[in-house]
Amino acid sequence: MLKTVPVVPIAPRTFMVTTMISVVYLLLSVWLVGFKVDQLVLIAIFNGLYYASGITRKFITGFSIFMVYWIIFDYMKAFPNYTFRDVHIGELYNTEKHLFGITTATGKVTPNEFFLQHHTMAGDLLSGLFYLCWVPVPLLFASYLFFRNRPLFLRFALAFFVVNMIGFVIYYIYPAAPPWYIQEHQFNFIAATPGNTAGLKRFDELVGAPVFQSLYAKGSNVFAAMPSLHSSYPVIVLFYGIKGRYRYISIIFAVIMAGIWCSAVYTSHHYVLDVLAGICCAITGITLVERGVSRPGWFSRFVDSYLSKII
Numbered sequence: 001m002l003k004t005v006p007v008v009p010i011a012p013r014t015f016m017v018t019t020m021i022s023v024v025y026l027l028l029s030v031w032l033v034g035f036k037v038d039q040l041v042l043i044a045i046f047n048g049l050y051y052a053s054g055i056t057r058k059f060i061t062g063f064s065i066f067m068v069y070w071i072i073f074d075y076m077k078a079f080p081n082y083t084f085r086d087v088h089i090g091e092l093y094n095t096e097k098h099l100f101g102i103t104t105a106t107g108k109v110t111p112n113e114f115f116l117q118h119h120t121m122a123g124d125l126l127s128g129l130f131y132l133c134w135v136p137v138p139l140l141f142a143s144y145l146f147f148r149n150r151p152l153f154l155r156f157a158l159a160f161f162v163v164n165m166i167g168f169v170i171y172y173i174y175p176a177a178p179p180w181y182i183q184e185h186q187f188n189f190i191a192a193t194p195g196n197t198a199g200l201k202r203f204d205e206l207v208g209a210p211v212f213q214s215l216y217a218k219g220s221n222v223f224a225a226m227p228s229l230h231s232s233y234p235v236i237v238l239f240y241g242i243k244g245r246y247r248y249i250s251i252i253f254a255v256i257m258a259g260i261w262c263s264a265v266y267t268s269h270h271y272v273l274d275v276l277a278g279i280c281c282a283i284t285g286i287t288l289v290e291r292g293v294s295r296p297g298w299f300s301r302f303v304d305s306y307l308s309k310i311i
Contacts, residue, residue, distance in 0.1 A: 018050055025071070032078040042067065062146055062310040065157040066139070069164050076168065080221055082191055087175040087223045090187045096179075096271040112179035112268040119199065119266070121206065127266050128203025128212070130259035131230070137256060138233050141241070146310075149244055154307050155289060156240045163236060163285030167229045170281070176226035179268040193222050199267030228270040231278030232285075234260050239286055 022043045029039045046067065049060035093110065101108040115123075138160060145153035180198035195216035197204065204211055234257035241250035264270040270278075292299035 018047060022047060029071075029074070032075050042070075058310040059146060062150070062153060062157065063142070065161050066142070069161050072168065073164070076171075076221060080192070080223075081172045081175040082189075082221070082223050084172055085175055087177055087189055088226075089177040089182065089189065092176050092226065092271060092273065093179070093182055093187075096273050100272045110179065111265050111272055113183075115266045116183065116199070116268060119202065123266060124199070124202040125206055126259065127263035128200055128206070130256060130263045131200060131203075131212070131267070133256050134230050134233060134260065137253070138237050141237050141253075145240070145244070150310055151307060152240060152244050154303060154310070155293060156236065158303070159236050159240070159286045159289040160233070162289055163232050163282050164229060166281050166285055167227050167232065167278070170227055170277075171221070171224040174226055175223040176274070177223055178225035178274075179271055181222065183268060195222055198269055200269070225270055226274050227277030227281045228264055228274040229278055229281070230264050230270065231261050231275040232282035235279055235282035236286060239282075 026039055026043060029035070046060055046064075049056040051057070096112075097108060097110050100111055102111060102114045104114070109117075142153060142156055142160075145156055178198070180196050181193065183198075184196065185193070197212040197216050200212040200216075204213055234253065238250060238253040238257050241253045261275050264275055265272055293303050294300070
């Protein structure tokens with residue numbers, strides 16, 4: 001005879017709060033960036049996991065940190081950074097050439113320009129594969145930590161969020177054009193320029209599918225090259241991989257990190273300066289979170305309270 005599992009009733013207040021959050025999110029999203037099916041998918045995922053079971057509720061509560069990051073990123077479309085400050089195009093390019101320029105027979109060029117002239121099929125394939133690790137690897141690692149080490153999971157998630165917020169603030173303080181922008185438009189500012197796959201287009205052509213074309217079509221703003229958050233994420237993953245003493249997986253994380261850094265420059269999506277800024281951004285965010293957790297104060301109390309909801 002099969003045993004019946006008792007169903008835990010949902011408190012009316014809990015139902016009202018989660019429903020209100022979902023409705024407010026949908027209405028605000030439609031107002032700011034227009035209706036998209038993605039919004040309904042996000043609402044369905046959140047509510048579905050929240051009400052499915054106790055463990056899924058804890059899981060989605062923990063991962064709400066990543067969802068908030070995604071929502072803020074999406075809302076940046078409504079407030080283009082180039083409407084607040086002038087976009088830096090030539091200044092960043094000339095600084096990159098001065099500091100990291102490569103001397104060729106035709107003169108000094110930036111590393112991006114050098115790789116544009118000297119790319120290979122192997123390089124195109126590897127750069128695409130490494131770039132595909134940008135978001136999946138942090139999310140998969142976060143999922144692993146959730147089931148193995150929730151205190152470390154929460155630190156990782158908070159560091160991820162803080163690093164992104166630092167990066168977003170810099171995007172508005174220092175709007176910057178990526179290397180491919182100059183290759184396409186020289187030094188002329190063109191507002192609302194659509195996203196561009198740049199060197200990753202060669203990967204799409206190799207695999208015969210618009211992998212990156214579909215991804216970059218959803219970009220919030222092309223004038224957000226400095227810092228390179230693509231370069232920040234693997235630093236966060238590696239740090240918490242080492243902190244959790246996951247020795248062998250950390251070696252893989254280190255390889256992915258180096259691969260993403262090189263691919264960012266190889267594909268003309270970022271300057272070396274952008275990559276270095278992304279690394280500094282990651283170190284700053286991690287330091288803030290780790291110090292905040294280890295010291296008595298409002299942040300450590302917030303972490304303890306949040307942790308109690310997902311343990």
